[in-house]
Amino acid sequence: MYSVIAHLQWDINRVLFELGPIKIRYYGLFFTAGFICGYLLLRWMYRTENKNVDDVDSLLIYMVIGTIVGARLGHCLFYHPAYFFENPIRFLQIWNGGLASHGAAIGITVSAWLYSRKHKDQSLLWLMDRLAIPVALAGFFIRIGNFFNSEILGRASDVPWAVIFVNGLGLETRQEQMTPRHPVMLYESFCYGCVFLILFLLYRKYRAATPGGLLVGLFFIMVFTARFVLEFFKMRQAEFAQSLPLSVGQMLS
Helix, strand or coil, X not given: CCCCCCCEEECCCCEEEEECCEEEEHHHHHHHHHHHHHHHHHHHHHHXXXXXXXXXXXXXXXXXXXXXXXXXXXXXXXXXXXXXXXXXXXXXXXXXXXXXXXXXXXXXXXXHHHHHHHCCCCCHHHHHHHHHHHHHHHHHHHHHHHHHCCCCCECECCCCCCEEECCCCCCCCHHHHCCEECCXXXXXXXXXXXXXXXXXXXXXXXXXXXXXXXXXXXXXXXXXXXXXXXXXXXXXXXXXXXXXXCCHHHHHC
Protein backbone atom coordinates (compact mmCIF):
# COMPACT_ATOMS: atom_id res chain seq x y z
CA MET A 1 0.00 0.00 0.00
CA TYR A 2 1.14 3.54 -0.75
CA SER A 3 0.40 6.51 1.48
CA VAL A 4 -1.43 9.22 -0.47
CA ILE A 5 -1.32 11.83 2.30
CA ALA A 6 2.48 11.83 2.59
CA HIS A 7 3.17 12.66 -1.07
CA LEU A 8 2.83 15.67 -3.34
CA GLN A 9 -0.28 15.53 -5.52
CA TRP A 10 0.57 17.02 -8.92
CA ASP A 11 -2.51 18.02 -10.90
CA ILE A 12 -1.47 21.31 -12.51
CA ASN A 13 -3.24 22.37 -15.70
CA ARG A 14 -1.00 21.64 -18.69
CA VAL A 15 -2.15 24.88 -20.32
CA LEU A 16 -0.48 27.99 -18.91
CA PHE A 17 -2.84 30.43 -20.63
CA GLU A 18 -4.91 30.83 -23.80
CA LEU A 19 -4.83 33.46 -26.53
CA GLY A 20 -8.11 32.92 -28.34
CA PRO A 21 -7.88 29.49 -29.98
CA ILE A 22 -4.16 29.22 -29.17
CA LYS A 23 -3.18 27.33 -26.03
CA ILE A 24 0.21 28.05 -24.50
CA ARG A 25 1.35 24.95 -22.63
CA TYR A 26 4.05 24.64 -20.01
CA TYR A 27 5.78 21.99 -22.11
CA GLY A 28 5.97 24.27 -25.12
CA LEU A 29 7.29 27.06 -22.90
CA PHE A 30 10.12 24.94 -21.53
CA PHE A 31 10.83 23.46 -24.97
CA THR A 32 11.17 26.98 -26.38
CA ALA A 33 13.29 28.09 -23.42
CA GLY A 34 15.70 25.24 -24.14
CA PHE A 35 16.11 26.33 -27.76
CA ILE A 36 16.52 30.01 -26.86
CA CYS A 37 19.16 29.31 -24.20
CA GLY A 38 20.96 26.94 -26.57
CA TYR A 39 20.85 29.55 -29.33
CA LEU A 40 22.34 32.25 -27.09
CA LEU A 41 25.01 29.86 -25.84
CA LEU A 42 26.00 28.91 -29.39
CA ARG A 43 26.27 32.57 -30.36
CA TRP A 44 28.62 33.10 -27.43
CA MET A 45 30.70 30.06 -28.44
CA TYR A 46 30.97 31.20 -32.06
CA ARG A 47 31.96 34.69 -30.96
CA THR A 48 34.56 33.26 -28.57
CA GLU A 49 36.12 31.21 -31.37
CA ASN A 50 36.01 34.03 -33.92
CA LYS A 51 33.44 32.28 -36.09
CA ASN A 52 30.72 34.06 -38.02
CA VAL A 53 28.02 34.57 -35.39
CA ASP A 54 25.36 34.96 -38.09
CA ASP A 55 25.92 31.30 -39.00
CA VAL A 56 24.12 30.38 -35.78
CA ASP A 57 20.85 31.66 -37.23
CA SER A 58 21.15 29.23 -40.14
CA LEU A 59 22.27 26.44 -37.80
CA LEU A 60 19.24 27.03 -35.58
CA ILE A 61 16.88 26.34 -38.49
CA TYR A 62 18.65 23.06 -39.21
CA MET A 63 18.49 22.09 -35.53
CA VAL A 64 14.81 22.93 -35.06
CA ILE A 65 13.79 20.91 -38.12
CA GLY A 66 16.11 18.02 -37.26
CA THR A 67 14.98 17.90 -33.64
CA ILE A 68 11.24 17.98 -34.30
CA VAL A 69 11.24 15.65 -37.32
CA GLY A 70 13.70 13.22 -35.72
CA ALA A 71 11.93 13.21 -32.35
CA ARG A 72 8.53 12.70 -33.95
CA LEU A 73 9.73 9.94 -36.27
CA GLY A 74 11.51 8.29 -33.36
CA HIS A 75 8.34 8.27 -31.27
CA CYS A 76 6.26 6.87 -34.13
CA LEU A 77 8.72 4.17 -35.21
CA PHE A 78 10.29 3.17 -31.89
CA TYR A 79 7.31 3.25 -29.53
CA HIS A 80 4.02 2.97 -31.46
CA PRO A 81 4.79 1.73 -34.99
CA ALA A 82 1.52 -0.15 -35.54
CA TYR A 83 -0.58 2.82 -34.43
CA PHE A 84 1.06 5.19 -36.89
CA PHE A 85 1.39 2.78 -39.81
CA GLU A 86 -2.35 2.18 -39.48
CA ASN A 87 -2.91 5.88 -40.22
CA PRO A 88 0.31 7.69 -41.27
CA ILE A 89 -1.38 11.10 -41.11
CA ARG A 90 -1.06 10.81 -37.33
CA PHE A 91 2.63 11.54 -37.73
CA LEU A 92 1.72 15.14 -38.55
CA GLN A 93 -0.54 15.52 -35.50
CA ILE A 94 2.31 16.67 -33.31
CA TRP A 95 -0.05 18.67 -31.10
CA ASN A 96 -1.28 15.34 -29.70
CA GLY A 97 2.14 14.77 -28.17
CA GLY A 98 4.84 12.21 -28.80
CA LEU A 99 8.53 13.07 -29.15
CA ALA A 100 11.43 10.68 -28.55
CA SER A 101 14.88 11.85 -27.47
CA HIS A 102 16.67 9.04 -29.34
CA GLY A 103 14.98 10.14 -32.53
CA ALA A 104 15.95 13.73 -31.76
CA ALA A 105 19.60 12.66 -31.40
CA ILE A 106 19.49 11.07 -34.85
CA GLY A 107 17.73 14.08 -36.34
CA ILE A 108 20.25 16.52 -34.85
CA THR A 109 23.18 14.45 -36.12
CA VAL A 110 21.79 14.31 -39.66
CA SER A 111 21.03 18.04 -39.60
CA ALA A 112 24.54 18.83 -38.35
CA TRP A 113 26.02 16.74 -41.17
CA LEU A 114 23.94 18.58 -43.77
CA TYR A 115 24.89 21.93 -42.27
CA SER A 116 28.62 21.11 -42.12
CA ARG A 117 28.62 20.22 -45.83
CA LYS A 118 27.71 23.84 -46.62
CA HIS A 119 30.08 25.35 -44.05
CA LYS A 120 33.52 23.93 -44.74
CA ASP A 121 35.12 25.82 -41.84
CA GLN A 122 32.94 23.86 -39.40
CA SER A 123 33.59 20.13 -39.57
CA LEU A 124 31.01 17.66 -38.33
CA LEU A 125 33.05 16.71 -35.25
CA TRP A 126 33.80 20.35 -34.44
CA LEU A 127 30.12 21.15 -34.75
CA MET A 128 28.89 18.16 -32.76
CA ASP A 129 31.30 18.97 -29.92
CA ARG A 130 29.78 22.42 -29.64
CA LEU A 131 26.19 21.29 -30.13
CA ALA A 132 26.48 18.72 -27.34
CA ILE A 133 26.63 21.49 -24.73
CA PRO A 134 23.42 23.40 -25.59
CA VAL A 135 21.62 20.12 -26.37
CA ALA A 136 22.29 18.93 -22.81
CA LEU A 137 20.97 22.26 -21.53
CA ALA A 138 17.86 21.94 -23.70
CA GLY A 139 17.31 18.43 -22.33
CA PHE A 140 17.34 19.90 -18.82
CA PHE A 141 14.50 22.27 -19.72
CA ILE A 142 12.49 19.77 -21.76
CA ARG A 143 12.34 17.20 -18.98
CA ILE A 144 10.99 19.87 -16.63
CA GLY A 145 8.37 20.47 -19.31
CA ASN A 146 7.56 16.75 -19.22
CA PHE A 147 6.99 17.08 -15.47
CA PHE A 148 4.50 19.91 -16.00
CA ASN A 149 2.86 17.79 -18.71
CA SER A 150 2.59 14.82 -16.32
CA GLU A 151 4.14 12.45 -18.86
CA ILE A 152 7.02 9.94 -19.01
CA LEU A 153 5.87 8.72 -15.62
CA GLY A 154 7.86 6.66 -13.18
CA ARG A 155 7.01 3.36 -11.55
CA ALA A 156 5.03 3.22 -8.33
CA SER A 157 7.14 4.02 -5.28
CA ASP A 158 6.81 4.99 -1.62
CA VAL A 159 10.01 7.04 -1.41
CA PRO A 160 9.45 10.37 0.42
CA TRP A 161 9.82 12.42 -2.78
CA ALA A 162 7.40 10.30 -4.83
CA VAL A 163 4.70 12.28 -6.65
CA ILE A 164 1.04 11.52 -7.30
CA PHE A 165 0.29 12.49 -10.91
CA VAL A 166 -3.46 12.96 -10.69
CA ASN A 167 -3.77 13.74 -14.41
CA GLY A 168 -0.86 11.60 -15.55
CA LEU A 169 -0.87 10.67 -19.24
CA GLY A 170 -1.57 6.97 -19.71
CA LEU A 171 -3.12 6.46 -16.26
CA GLU A 172 -6.61 5.08 -16.81
CA THR A 173 -7.95 4.12 -13.38
CA ARG A 174 -8.37 6.20 -10.24
CA GLN A 175 -6.08 3.82 -8.39
CA GLU A 176 -3.30 4.40 -10.94
CA GLN A 177 -3.82 8.16 -10.77
CA MET A 178 -3.55 8.23 -6.97
CA THR A 179 -0.46 6.00 -6.79
CA PRO A 180 2.80 7.78 -5.79
CA ARG A 181 5.48 7.46 -8.47
CA HIS A 182 9.11 8.27 -9.08
CA PRO A 183 9.33 11.76 -10.66
CA VAL A 184 11.73 10.23 -13.14
CA MET A 185 11.54 13.17 -15.55
CA LEU A 186 13.09 15.32 -12.81
CA TYR A 187 15.81 12.71 -12.31
CA GLU A 188 16.60 13.00 -16.01
CA SER A 189 16.51 16.78 -15.89
CA PHE A 190 19.05 16.74 -13.06
CA CYS A 191 21.30 14.35 -15.00
CA TYR A 192 21.17 16.49 -18.14
CA GLY A 193 21.96 19.56 -16.05
CA CYS A 194 25.05 17.79 -14.68
CA VAL A 195 26.10 16.74 -18.19
CA PHE A 196 25.76 20.34 -19.34
CA LEU A 197 27.93 21.66 -16.48
CA ILE A 198 30.64 19.04 -17.08
CA LEU A 199 30.80 19.67 -20.83
CA PHE A 200 30.67 23.44 -20.44
CA LEU A 201 33.52 23.46 -17.92
CA LEU A 202 35.61 21.19 -20.16
CA TYR A 203 34.93 23.49 -23.09
CA ARG A 204 35.84 26.62 -21.13
CA LYS A 205 39.09 25.26 -19.67
CA TYR A 206 40.42 22.76 -22.21
CA ARG A 207 38.86 23.74 -25.54
CA ALA A 208 42.19 24.21 -27.33
CA ALA A 209 43.56 20.87 -26.12
CA THR A 210 40.40 18.83 -26.63
CA PRO A 211 40.55 16.40 -29.59
CA GLY A 212 37.64 16.49 -32.02
CA GLY A 213 34.75 14.29 -30.99
CA LEU A 214 35.66 14.10 -27.29
CA LEU A 215 32.88 16.33 -25.98
CA VAL A 216 30.12 14.76 -28.06
CA GLY A 217 31.49 11.32 -27.19
CA LEU A 218 31.29 12.14 -23.49
CA PHE A 219 27.81 13.53 -24.07
CA PHE A 220 26.52 10.29 -25.58
CA ILE A 221 28.20 8.14 -22.92
CA MET A 222 26.85 10.15 -19.99
CA VAL A 223 23.38 10.82 -21.37
CA PHE A 224 22.65 7.30 -22.57
CA THR A 225 24.14 5.70 -19.45
CA ALA A 226 21.86 7.87 -17.33
CA ARG A 227 18.96 7.06 -19.62
CA PHE A 228 19.63 3.31 -19.41
CA VAL A 229 19.69 3.38 -15.61
CA LEU A 230 16.66 5.65 -15.22
CA GLU A 231 14.57 3.46 -17.52
CA PHE A 232 14.38 0.98 -14.63
CA PHE A 233 12.36 3.60 -12.74
CA LYS A 234 9.99 4.37 -15.64
CA MET A 235 6.70 2.90 -16.71
CA ARG A 236 7.02 1.04 -20.00
CA GLN A 237 5.93 3.29 -22.88
CA ALA A 238 5.85 0.89 -25.83
CA GLU A 239 3.02 -1.64 -25.65
CA PHE A 240 4.82 -4.24 -27.78
CA ALA A 241 7.82 -4.24 -25.38
CA GLN A 242 5.91 -4.84 -22.14
CA SER A 243 7.16 -8.43 -21.81
CA LEU A 244 10.76 -7.77 -22.88
CA PRO A 245 13.56 -7.72 -20.27
CA LEU A 246 14.64 -4.24 -21.39
CA SER A 247 12.57 -1.24 -22.39
CA VAL A 248 12.76 0.34 -25.84
CA GLY A 249 14.65 3.27 -24.34
CA GLN A 250 17.26 0.93 -22.87
CA MET A 251 17.71 -0.98 -26.11
CA LEU A 252 18.18 2.26 -28.03
CA SER A 253 20.60 3.58 -25.42
